[in-house]
Amino acid sequence: MPSLAIFRIEFDQISGTFSPGEFITGYVIIDLLKPKQVRGLQLLVKGEANTSWERRKWEQNSEGHADPEPVHYKGTEQYLLIKTYLVGNEGGDENVELPRGESTYPFSFQLPPNIPCSFEGEFGHVRYTVKAIIDRPWKYNHECKVAFTVITHLDLNEYSEKCMGVKDDILDNYSCCCVSIGTMKANIAIPVSCYVPGQTAEAVVGYEMCSRRVDIHRISLCLQQVAYFYAREPSNDSRSVTTILAKTDQTSNFQKRGKVFLKFMIPAAPPSELQFCGLIAVNYFLVVHINVSDFHSDTERRYPILMGTIPYRIQQFVPGKRISETCPVPILPSHFESDRKTSMIGLAVSPSYKESKKRADSIKDSEDSNYVLGADQPFAPKYPVFNFDAQHKHQ
Numbered sequence: 001m002p003s004l005a006i007f008r009i010e011f012d013q014i015s016g017t018f019s020p021g022e023f024i025t026g027y028v029i030i031d032l033l034k035p036k037q038v039r040g041l042q043l044l045v046k047g048e049a050n051t052s053w054e055r056r057k058w059e060q061n062s063e064g065h066a067d068p069e070p071v072h073y074k075g076t077e078q079y080l081l082i083k084t085y086l087v088g089n090e091g092g093d094e095n096v097e098l099p100r101g102e103s104t105y106p107f108s109f110q111l112p113p114n115i116p117c118s119f120e121g122e123f124g125h126v127r128y129t130v131k132a133i134i135d136r137p138w139k140y141n142h143e144c145k146v147a148f149t150v151i152t153h154l155d156l157n158e159y160s161e162k163c164m165g166v167k168d169d170i171l172d173n174y175s176c177c178c179v180s181i182g183t184m185k186a187n188i189a190i191p192v193s194c195y196v197p198g199q200t201a202e203a204v205v206g207y208e209m210c211s212r213r214v215d216i217h218r219i220s221l222c223l224q225q226v227a228y229f230y231a232r233e234p235s236n237d238s239r240s241v242t243t244i245l246a247k248t249d250q251t252s253n254f255q256k257r258g259k260v261f262l263k264f265m266i267p268a269a270p271p272s273e274l275q276f277c278g279l280i281a282v283n284y285f286l287v288v289h290i291n292v293s294d295f296h297s298d299t300e301r302r303y304p305i306l307m308g309t310i311p312y313r314i315q316q317f318v319p320g321k322r323i324s325e326t327c328p329v330p331i332l333p334s335h336f337e338s339d340r341k342t343s344m345i346g347l348a349v350s351p352s353y354k355e356s357k358k359r360a361d362s363i364k365d366s367e368d369s370n371y372v373l374g375a376d377q378p379f380a381p382k383y384p385v386f387n388f389d390a391q392h393k394h395q
Contacts, residue, residue: 006031006102007373009130009146015353017149017382021113024148028086028132031102037095039135040088043107046131047080047115047150049279050365051124051229053239073231075279079115080128088135095137116277117152117270118381120360122241123229124280126150127379129363131372144373147363149353149381154271156194156312163194163312166286166303174214174296182211186299188288194306195266198351198386201246201305202263203288209256218291220249221262224302225269228281245269245357262288268354268383272307282307309384351384 011026018024028041052075056068086105088096107130119126128150134142156163170186186207195201203221223246231237248264274282284307290299359380368375 003033003036004030004134004142005033007132007134007142007144009132009144009374011148015149015382016146017151017353017384018111019151019153020111020115023108023110025106025108026130028105028107028144029102030098030105030134032098032100035100036098036134037137038088038098039095039137040090041086041098041105042090042133042135043082043084043086044131044133045080045082045109045129047078047111047126047128049075049077049079049116049124049126049277051075051231051279053123053229053231053237055237071234073233073235073237075124075230075232077277077279079276080112082109084109086132098134111150114276115150115152116274116280118149119227119270119274119277119280119282120356120358120379120381121227121229121280123239125360126274126277126280127360127363140371142373143369143371143375145363145368145375147379149383151309151384152271152275153310154273154275154306154308155310156196156306156308157310159194159306159308160312162306163192165192166190168301168303170299170301172297172299174211174292176213181213182209184209184211184214184216184290184292184299186290188301190286190303192312193286193303194308194312196308196311196351196386197266197268197354197383199266199311199388200263201266201286202261203286205260205262205288205290207254207258207260207290209254213294214296215293216254216290217293218249218251218289219254219260219262220247220287220289220291221264222247222287222289223264223266224285224287226283226285228283230279230281232279243358266307268356268385269307270356270381270383271309272305311386351386353382354385355380355382 008029053073055071057071058066058068116126129147131145168188172184174181189204205219222244225243225245227241229239245267246264248262250260274280284305285302286305288301359378361378362376363379364375
């Protein structure tokens with residue numbers, strides 16, 4: 001009968017989210033059915049980025065035939081490594097006794113100041129973990145593991161030049177058998193080009209179809225995340241993954257001239273660029289897509305945006321004046337007026353923390369055996385999500 005009934009790690013901060021430079025405190029909880037002689041109780045804290053993928057490289061064999069050989073590309077950066085003993089010490093000659101029943105062992109450590117935000121992706125991750133190890137003489141060690149989220153803040157107020165929005169005019173020509181059959185004029189207005197999760201992304205698409213033979217079938221707006229992964233061994237290589245995080249569209253019958261209003265809420269997501277990480281970078285785009293009839297080419301425009309963790313506040317906003325008088329941002333129709341003011345001013349509101357859609361199937365790494373408690377559990381980083389609607393109701 002196993003004597004170890006409970007073995008887990010808990011943080012004092014329930015959300016498990018922390019900022020660079022912050023002190024992290026918590027407990028290792030152990031419940032034993034009988035006393036146990038051990039060499040010590042060790043705590044191992046790690047923070048690192050890892051990238052990994054495989055490509056097929058064609059090599060010519062001795063018979064002159066080309067055979068595919070797998071090449072494993074990888075990269076590693078370490079940001080944090082702490083090894084300490086909560087009970088006993090490394091290399092101790094005398095054993096110590098862990099008592100029967102439930103015991104808690106407090107721990108505390110400080111995160112370095114310049115470390116990247118947590119991130120989980122298809123070909124790599126930035127991950128922070130704490131592992132507790134019951135070091136047993138002459139026996140297999142007991143181990144448990146948990147991951148936590150580091151939020152490296154990106155203050156949108158420091159990037160005001162990238163928050164000015166979009167105003168784009170489009171002219172597309174259509175032809176059949178080299179004969180012109182008309183044009184489409186469109187204009188796209190996006191009020192701001194910087195966001196935090198929980199904020200509303202919105203666009204107005206005005207259009208005029210100057211063709212009897214071509215019709216609009218769908219106009220859509222989506223949030224696109226492009227993650228770039230870099231490897232250093234056995235040589236430099238890179239991969240990229242494009243993911244749609246949010247999307248909305250309109251598919252109703254379109255007249256030859258009109259306007260479409262599109263909006264959705266930005267979901268939980270890491271900030272742009274993944275600052276301080278040399279192996280993974282993250283960019284975001286708002287994409288407007290106009291789907292037309294028959295075999296004519298659709299129209300698509302990608303507009304880069306900045307994803308932050310601290311909302312953008314327009315200090316020059318003056319009640320009663322048009323926003324164009326205080327900042328160079330395209331003016332949207334009154335349909336979006338209240339949402340625009342709320343999202344652009346960036347009301348002071350405390351965020352909640354929500355899990356990203358991107359998650360790891362487990363936090364097990366190459367050093368973990370198959371018997372590490374918690375290592376086989378999925379993990380999704382938590383990012384700050386702001387509730388502007390709730391704050392706006394109290395103004």
